[in-house]
Amino acid sequence: MRVPPPxxxxxxxxxxxxxxxSLALHLGALGSLAIQPGWWPWGLGAVAANHLVLTAVxxxxxxxxxxxxxxxxxxxxxxxxxxxxDGPDPEVTPAxxxxxxxxxxxxSFFCIGAKAARYPELCxxxxxxxxxxxxxxxxxxxxxxxLGPRRMAREVAAGQDSLAAVTGQRPSFFRxxxxxxxxxxxxxxxxxxxxLASWTRRGYDTRSRDSDDVVRRLTSGLAAGDIxxxxxxxxxxxxxxxxxxxxxxxxxxxxxxxAGLTTITLHSALERPPL
Numbered sequence: 001m002r003v004p005p006p007x008x009x010x011x012x013x014x015x016x017x018x019x020x021x022s023l024a025l026h027l028g029a030l031g032s033l034a035i036q037p038g039w040w041p042w043g044l045g046a047v048a049a050n051h052l053v054l055t056a057v058x059x060x061x062x063x064x065x066x067x068x069x070x071x072x073x074x075x076x077x078x079x080x081x082x083x084x085x086d087g088p089d090p091e092v093t094p095a096x097x098x099x100x101x102x103x104x105x106x107x108s109f110f111c112i113g114a115k116a117a118r119y120p121e122l123c124x125x126x127x128x129x130x131x132x133x134x135x136x137x138x139x140x141x142x143x144x145x146x147l148g149p150r151r152m153a154r155e156v157a158a159g160q161d162s163l164a165a166v167t168g169q170r171p172s173f174f175r176x177x178x179x180x181x182x183x184x185x186x187x188x189x190x191x192x193x194x195x196l197a198s199w200t201r202r203g204y205d206t207r208s209r210d211s212d213d214v215v216r217r218l219t220s221g222l223a224a225g226d227i228x229x230x231x232x233x234x235x236x237x238x239x240x241x242x243x244x245x246x247x248x249x250x251x252x253x254x255x256x257x258x259a260g261l262t263t264i265t266l267h268s269a270l271e272r273p274p275l
Contacts, residue, residue, distance in 0.1 A: 013190035049145040067186030070197040082107040086233025103253040105263040113138035113162030132265040135171040145180035182271025202229035211247040
């Protein structure tokens, strides 16, 4: 079942100042070659340097140089967002949902389209329990940021269609693999009415087996408006064999509650003033 996007889904794409400057540099380099062909080494060097800058910005997940990026909630009225990537996972996700229920917490699950198609009931359970399912790509390609514009567009669109077909709701947010991207991504997201979401702080819980370290990374300086990143898919295991998220999440929620912070989904923040 293909769920069509709502009429208001598309949003206008506006190139950032960095992209405008990059376009001007490329045009200037071409113009200089037309006037003085002997200047080609300088023009080529300037264009190469510009591409290095664009690549560096794309490798910085929390940057806004390539387009809008939710690194924090747009308002900070005593609330934070828990985001959970790489699922759904048939072993870990149900336990995560139970933990969230215990704390009456809400989370945004960035799900992989192919996994959602494999475990559709689990995705529907996420929504049934009051959480949001967002787009983490159809296949979670590690080289996502290196894809050309057409293939990148297919990956985003396929994720949208898979998740909408399973849950009946089209995602509002997209998060690329590891947060890495290229200048091609923002125009694609704008066509789908999607917003790029990264994070304020992450636990590195796919690498670290030390739950204390994960909790420290997520809660040191925790403040209203923060977006936290954890993983139910590809979760690292503690020395005792438990998925790190299942050990760290209750402590994160306890510390958040002690600080007077409540959790909301990213989608619910869309109803508030924009970034």
